[in-house]
Amino acid sequence: xxxxxxxxxxxxxxxxxxxxxxxxxxxxxxxxxxxxxxxxxxxxxxxxxxxxxxxxxxxxxxxxxxxxxxxxxxxxxxxxxxxxxxxxxxxxxxxxxxxxxxxxxxxxxxxxxxxxxxxxxxxxxxxxxxxxxxxxxxxxxxxxxxxxxxxxxxxxxxxxxxxxxxxxxxxxxxxxxxxxxxxxxxxxxxxxxxxxxxxxxxxxxxxxxxxxxxxxxxxxxxxxxxxxxxxxxxxxxxxxxxxxxxxxxxxxxxxxxxxxxxxxxxxxxxxxxxxxxxxxxxxxxxxxxxxxxxxxxxxxxxxxxxxxxxxxxxxxxxxxxxxxxxxxxxxx
Amino acid sequence: xxxxxxxxxxxxxxxxxxxxxxxxxxxxxxxxxxxxxxxxxxxxxxxxxxxxxxxxxxxxxxxxxxxxxxxxxxxxxxxxxxxxxxxxxxxxxxxxxxxxxxxxxxxxxxxxxxxxxxxxxxxxxxxxxxxxxxxxxxxxxxxxxxxxxxxxxxxxxxxxxxxxxxxxxxxxxxxxxxxxxxxxxxxxxxxxxxxxxxxxxxxxxxxxxxxxxxxxxxxxxxxxxxxxxxxxxxxxxxxxxxxxxxxxxxxxxxxxxxxxxxxxxxxxxxxxxxxxxxxxxxxxxxxxxxxxxxxxxxxxxxxxxxxxxxx
Numbered sequence: 001x002x003x004x005x006x007x008x009x010x011x012x013x014x015x016x017x018x019x020x021x022x023x024x025x026x027x028x029x030x031x032x033x034x035x036x037x038x039x040x041x042x043x044x045x046x047x048x049x050x051x052x053x054x055x056x057x058x059x060x061x062x063x064x065x066x067x068x069x070x071x072x073x074x075x076x077x078x079x080x081x082x083x084x085x086x087x088x089x090x091x092x093x094x095x096x097x098x099x100x101x102x103x104x105x106x107x108x109x110x111x112x113x114x115x116x117x118x119x120x121x122x123x124x125x126x127x128x129x130x131x132x133x134x135x136x137x138x139x140x141x142x143x144x145x146x147x148x149x150x151x152x153x154x155x156x157x158x159x160x161x162x163x164x165x166x167x168x169x170x171x172x173x174x175x176x177x178x179x180x181x182x183x184x185x186x187x188x189x190x191x192x193x194x195x196x197x198x199x200x201x202x203x204x205x206x207x208x209x210x211x212x213x214x215x216x217x218x219x220x221x222x223x224x225x226x227x228x229x230x231x232x233x234x235x236x237x238x239x240x241x242x243x244x245x246x247x248x249x250x251x252x253x254x255x256x257x258x259x260x261x262x263x264x265x266x267x268x269x270x271x272x273x274x275x276x277x278x279x280x281x282x283x284x285x286x287x288x289x290x291x292x293x294x295x296x297x298x299x300x301x302x303x304x305x306x307x308x309x310x311x312x313x314x315x316x317x318x319x320x321x322x323x324x325x326x327x328x329x330x331x332x
Numbered sequence: 333x334x335x336x337x338x339x340x341x342x343x344x345x346x347x348x349x350x351x352x353x354x355x356x357x358x359x360x361x362x363x364x365x366x367x368x369x370x371x372x373x374x375x376x377x378x379x380x381x382x383x384x385x386x387x388x389x390x391x392x393x394x395x396x397x398x399x400x401x402x403x404x405x406x407x408x409x410x411x412x413x414x415x416x417x418x419x420x421x422x423x424x425x426x427x428x429x430x431x432x433x434x435x436x437x438x439x440x441x442x443x444x445x446x447x448x449x450x451x452x453x454x455x456x457x458x459x460x461x462x463x464x465x466x467x468x469x470x471x472x473x474x475x476x477x478x479x480x481x482x483x484x485x486x487x488x489x490x491x492x493x494x495x496x497x498x499x500x501x502x503x504x505x506x507x508x509x510x511x512x513x514x515x516x517x518x519x520x521x522x523x524x525x526x527x528x529x530x531x532x533x534x535x536x537x538x539x540x541x542x543x544x545x546x547x548x549x550x551x552x553x554x555x556x557x558x559x560x561x562x563x564x565x566x567x568x569x570x571x572x573x574x575x576x577x578x579x580x581x582x583x584x585x586x587x588x589x590x591x592x593x594x595x596x597x598x599x600x601x602x603x604x605x606x607x608x609x610x611x612x613x614x615x616x617x618x619x620x621x622x623x624x625x626x627x628x629x630x631x632x633x634x635x636x637x638x639x640x641x642x643x
Contacts, residue, residue: 055540085543086542088539088540088542089543090542093541101533101534102533103534103537104556105534106555106556107551115541115543115547116543119542119543120542151356
């Protein structure tokens with residue numbers, strides 16, 4: 001099973017007046033066919049920028065400084081605008097956070113769907129319309145033929161997100177990047193959408209990168225999880241391993257701040273402090289100022305990625321689980 | 333005013349079925365527009381004026397452009413007189429014997445054509461410039477907007493006067509002058525709206541679908557910027573008509589052989605103090621009614637399309 005997407009050492013910097021902001025700094029991961037990768041992190045940890053970088057949608061002053069993004073073996077970094085446009089929406093689709101905002105309010109659903117097909121292949125309007133209707137049916141929209149003629153304001157939030165998913169599925173992409181697609185929805189709708197996405201990706205073998213800050217969503221949906229902090233991956237591994245036995249103190253902090261992990265009546269444990277400004281990162285481990293286990297070395301040098309059994313990786317001088325023995329070092 | 337509570341109650345009760353039935357944004361807009369009686373009256377008046385100007389050749393006794401039909405002996409006759417040509421001049425005749433009723437309808441045609449054509453071309457031009465300015469941004473945006481500042485800082489009548497003086501007389505020349513005077517309003521309006529629109533998520537979504545730049549600009553961003561443009565278009569059309577009348581009145585607009593409303597008013601101006609009021613008065617009333625009608629419609633459109641003025 002080859003990987004659909006391989007990202008290695010991706011670095012995306014934003015040149016601002018205040019200095020260089022390293023939004024993504026040396027991120028590597030891979031997603032296989034039909035696999036769901038949960039990309040987790042706080043606001044400002046660089047998870048959305050990673051998604052945009054894969055799509056080639058990083059706007060100036062941001063740019064991809066180094067690293068490689070390979071889609072099915074094809075290098076995307078350095079591809080010109082024309083080449084990137086052929087891939088966007090065709091090979092990789094994206095689903096955005098707020099379904100109220102991602103559909104154009106003045107265009108009918110069918111117009112927007114046909115346009116998405118038209119951008120990538122020449123088909124008759126009738127064939128495109130049939131495919132659009134099929135896609136709507138696939139995501140569970142009742143009376144799809146009628147709903148095609150509706151405007152976005154005539155849909156509820158959950159229905160709009162279904163439409164957005166249908167549009168993402170139109171060209172049978174090999175990868176879908178979902179940027180917090182359920183954050184704006186209420187919990188019952190959220191679980192419906194999650195179940196639908198899981199089912200659709202399993203059926204079609206589409207790989208899925210699910211960007212979120214919600215660990216409970218990841219627990220139910222993803223096969224593997226990658227935790228981001230301050231532009232770096234601090235821990236990756238299979239969902240059960242990472243969530244049950246976190247190696248990085250940051251991952252543990254995230255898990256402990258979940259209400260379900262707390263003791264009723266007791267205040268929730270939180271990670272002290274704030275995410276550091278990406279423009280002025282501390283010299284050592286970026287998490288050290290907020291870390292309870294931090295020692296002198298943490299403040300001095302940035303930890304390298306350490307490989308643990310069962311394809312796990314953590315970037316910490318003092319990994320938490322003493323049972324897991326490091327099996328080697330990765331690059332850097 | 334006593335009917336206002338009942339009115340608001342009835343609109344509230346019909347809200348449900350109306351919003352369920354009403355389909356396209358245009359239908360919603362039309363329904364909201366028709367709620368205001370003054371605006372409907374303005375629209376009716378405007379439609380009437382446009383209709384009159386369209387069918388002018390069939391309902392007027394004289395073609396004022398055809399000099400063989402104009403008799404100098406008929407000049408300066410008061411309203412209701414019998415002319416040498418054998419028809420009654422209900423609004424009187426002007427200094428060279430043209431029937432004023434005919435002259436006004438033909439003049440309306442020219443005034444409306446000048447106003448609407450210059451408005452539409454200026455809107456198209458200004459919108460394209462404004463959209464590109466907003467979408468591309470950076471130095472191009474700065475350059476275009478300083479150009480707009482420059483254009484807007486000069487009084488429009490002055491710019492138009494200079495242009496018409498340089499280009500010469502004629503309908504096409506005056507339309508060019510009016511476009512030059514007006515495009516900047518559209519460019520600025522559209523740029524402001526487009527700057528807001530282009531940062532909305534649907535633009536990112538369109539980019540993520542692999543759509544081309546021109547498609548995103550003109551098919552996705554443009555329709556969302558149209559509301560303020562329509563408002564500016566109505567206001568500017570009225571402005572263009574009055575500007576054309578002003579230029580013609582000053583003698584640099586349209587030639588005497590193709591009298592617009594401004595030319596007719598100018599013709600009568602010299603007789604104003606000699607009791608022959610009608611030569612300027614009736615064309616003036618026609619101009620006034622046209623501009624009031626357009627402004628009434630424009631005001632209502634502005635109210636309906638402005639999300640901040642929601643009742």
